Amino acid sequence: EAQVTQNPRYLITVTGKKLTVTCSQNMNHEYMSWYRQDPGLGLRQIYYSMNVEVTDKGDVPEGYKVSRKEKRNFPLILESPSPNQTSLYFCASSRKGQGHNEQFFGPGTRLTVL
Amino acid sequence: QQQVKQSPQSLIVQKGGISIINCAYENTAFDYFPWYQQFPGKGPALLIAIRPDVSEKKEGRFTISFNKSAKQFSLHIMDSQPGDSATYFCAASALSSASKIIFGSGTRLSIRP
Numbered sequence: 001e002a003q004v005t006q007n008p009r010y011l012i013t014v015t016g017k018k019l020t021v022t023c024s025q026n027m028n029h030e031y032m033s034w035y036r037q038d039p040g041l042g043l044r045q046i047y048y049s050m051n052v053e054v055t056d057k058g059d060v061p062e063g064y065k066v067s068r069k070e071k072r073n074f075p076l077i078l079e080s081p082s083p084n085q086t087s088l089y090f091c092a093s094s095r096k097g098q099g100h101n102e103q104f105f106g107p108g109t110r111l112t113v114l
Numbered sequence: 115q116q117q118v119k120q121s122p123q124s125l126i127v128q129k130g131g132i133s134i135i136n137c138a139y140e141n142t143a144f145d146y147f148p149w150y151q152q153f154p155g156k157g158p159a160l161l162i163a164i165r166p167d168v169s170e171k172k173e174g175r176f177t178i179s180f181n182k183s184a185k186q187f188s189l190h191i192m193d194s195q196p197g198d199s200a201t202y203f204c205a206a207s208a209l210s211s212a213s214k215i216i217f218g219s220g221t222r223l224s225i226r227p
Contacts, residue, residue: 040123042203043217090157103215105157
């Protein structure tokens, strides 16, 4: 089944404790992105990647890191989480091609930083 | 200029009625306007999309109306059903940066039986 998976689905942590949220897709997509969803703000892009070893900042990159060492994986790293990073996070992937392509989203990771 | 403004924030419609969600944009470089549907506990999924060379696109009970001169587009759900209850996001992107999509703030739609 074609899908984007994220782990963990739920995470409660404390301020300053480094964490990683994993994302993996099995559709051989070139593009991958991370979003955060907050009430009233919609989905805001954190980072995106157009291919292996190619990443760029989105609209709200502060406090986050990413890496793209393999085509299928795109982990999101919070080196020193803070309470304002409490949010619902989504990973998404899409195919590179002519024109615009559908973004496929993972099931989300709900993060709480105390 | 990168914003996509969406309204209303929430909407309650009786079963069988028409649900209408509106979006507006400023960046004239945008040339792809998708709508995503999100059910509780799930990630968003593409519902329907339109390009600015047409004024309307219909798929079943879902229709996008597009007004290029006003830089506005809307989603109409005809004969709304309880199963349509979800959060809807409009979005926009430009071919020059196809990996970047700007989302609206979302509309929580509830269909009353």
